[in-house]
Amino acid sequence: MLRKNLWKKHITSLLAGGYLLLNTAAVFAAPVELSLDESIELALKNNPAIKIAQADKEKASWGINEAKSSKQPSVTLKHTSSRADNGVSAVGNDFSNTVNLSLPIYTGGKTEGLIDQAKTNSQSVDLGLEKTKQQIKLDATSGYFNVLQTRNLLEVSKQSVASLKAHLKNVQAQYYVGTVAKSDVLRSEVELANAEQNLIKAQNAYDLAISSLNNVIGLPLDSEIAIKDDLKYTKYNTSLDDSIKYALNNRPDAAQAKLAVDYAKQGVRVANSGNKPTVSFNGNTGWSDKDFPGTEDNTWSLSVAASWNIFDSGATKAKVKQADFGVNKANEQTKQTLDNIQLEVRQAYLNMNEAEKRIDTSQVAVDKAEEDFKIAQVRYGAGVGTNLDVIDAQLALTQAKTNYIQAMYDYNTSKAKLEKAMGVAVK
Template sequence: MIKHAHWKKRLAVALTGGLLMLNTVVALAAPVELTLEDSIAMALNSNPAIKMTDADRKSAELQIKVAKSGNLPALAIVHNDTLAHSGVDKVTDFNTSVSLGINLYTGGKTESDVSAAKLKLKVADSAVEQSKQKIKLDATNGYFTILQTKNALKVSQEAVDQMEAHLKNVQAQYAVGTVAKSDVLRSEVELANNQQALIKAKNAYDLAISNLNNIIGLPLDTEVTVKDELKHERYTMALADSIQYALAHRPEAIQADYNIDVQKEAVKGAESGKLPTVSANATTGWQDKDFPGADNNSWSIGLKATWTPFDSGVTNAKIKQSDSAVVKATEQARQTKDSVQLDVRQAYLNMSEAEKRIDTNQVAVEKGEEDFKIAQVRYSAGVGTNIDVIDAQVALTQAKNNYIQAMYDFNTSKANLIKAMGVPVVEVKK
């Protein structure tokens, strides 16, 4: 009896644990409801690209301190232990020195290094913003892809439902001898085609969800429910104004201008080689034959000036190298700004083209629905053909898919335009 009771107790514990694990799995598998803003915020908080650019920014910030050290004092402590052997004699020597040095004038090199480091920090800041804009675009496109495939899945399901209803009508009429067997067969074939399209639409929807999960940092098998719908919100800024905004705000264009200034500072740094340098140094030391060498104290204070009027053309060569780098940076900036303008123009024109298709396809959907209803009524009345109904249903499905595609193209082109313009990312913490 005792063993039997013990066995029952263990079984109860195991069942309880299993239920707890099952509840945990169910809780983890619960759908996640997301708005577009939610998706963007999650992507910004989890994507490693931002963390990498933040690390680069921190490195650039520390480089300013490194550059400023050229005009700051430096303290050095040196201790030497020496054992010398010459014939039968052994000599020990313990030497300790403390020196303090500072550059009083470097010909402008330190100041140029500091200015260049500050400019590189601005480049790094711009790179962080560029990374955020790219991630925002990826999240936006991923979210809109879910909306597109969700609507396409709905259209495919409607097509299957419509064809199933039509097939029942055809079968009923065939049963009473009012239509030929070919109508039944043709309708069955069309239903099979629609069912195949539905399978593909479901797969596209599942892939879109996995892709967004990957972008925003969720497990790939997380079930996502999107709250928004595809909308048509008109863009009001003119193309010329959009281009001007991009040239002033696009991170790549800003970086290109900063890179020119960095190379100009490099020219100043190279030119400093023609100027003298002045430094001051104070040293004190102790030397003795016994460790730690604390006797025989000595000290010195010195001022050192160095000027190299001739270095076999090395300084002039460095200056010319820096001048060439300025020319290269200038041309790269021009090339970058041309590319920025092209990006804006392409996104703007694609958006405008998609916007025109929205209105056209919306009308096509309305006409297609009316045509499909008429074809169904005519077929039921015996004055229309089965092909008329099938053709009307195919045309309606195509019109709906075209409308969804136009809405998707408009919204993604608009998102690409915002990215091409360099509109700053406003982070929303979730």
């Protein structure tokens, strides 16, 4: 009896443990629910491109410190130990220590130019970080809308398969009682098979969209995601001219292009420093002795040195010319960048308007296609319509729904691209 009770306890414990494991697994397998804002937040936190841009920002910041160090004093300590035979007296040791202090007083503007270039580069890298954030936001938004689009198209495919299955049953029932021909059954079976093929493709497209979004937001590629939002239409009220004006004033790459001109001009200043004298202060002190570490015989010196490169076979002139053409190049690149920004804004804006118009027309088409499909079904059931009428109506309804979903997707993604093209800051 005691052994029987023990077995009951073991079985009860195993069942309880199994139940807990199953529930725990169910919890871990639960899909991650995400809104669009949450997806963007995850992408900005996890995407490697952000971390790379942040590392560039830190690197550029230290570059300023490096450039500034050229204006500060530098101190070097040198120790020499030697042993020699001069051929006259016995072999002897010699130990010496030297401390040198060097301070640049005037470098012809070279040091100041390099510092300004480092600061300009740091500003440009900061803008690059913002540009990366805006691109990641667009990638996350496009990925999110792609999931919504493929999810909706998957649902349309499922509805199409369900309708064709129901229609096939109706056709088979009428064939069995001899009211329709065998060709109606065969045609219905073919259309159902085609719809099932499209359903398989739609499912695969949805799975790929989930993986792509996971990649952007930094989740494991096989993570299950439950999308909270849906494709919605929100009117965009800013005019094209205002959108372009905003972009020219706020796009990070527009500001970067202007900074590139400043950087090139600072390069001219650095190159011109070769035509100017340099002045530096130097101080030296040293100790030497025959015994280690050598601290007896003390010497010191203080000096101010000036140098002027009078002739360098045209090397400085060549550098200045290169720097001048660098400015010209930067100016042309700025113009090109600003033109491209205007084109990008215009393209996104016009694509958004085109998709907006398609939303209204495709919605009307869906309503009419649904009504036409119902009429075709009723007519076929009453024996006054053809099988082809029902199939055509179903295909037209599927196409109308697909067009509506595509229009909504195009509108929302074009709107997101427009915001990125305008340089709307990431919050």
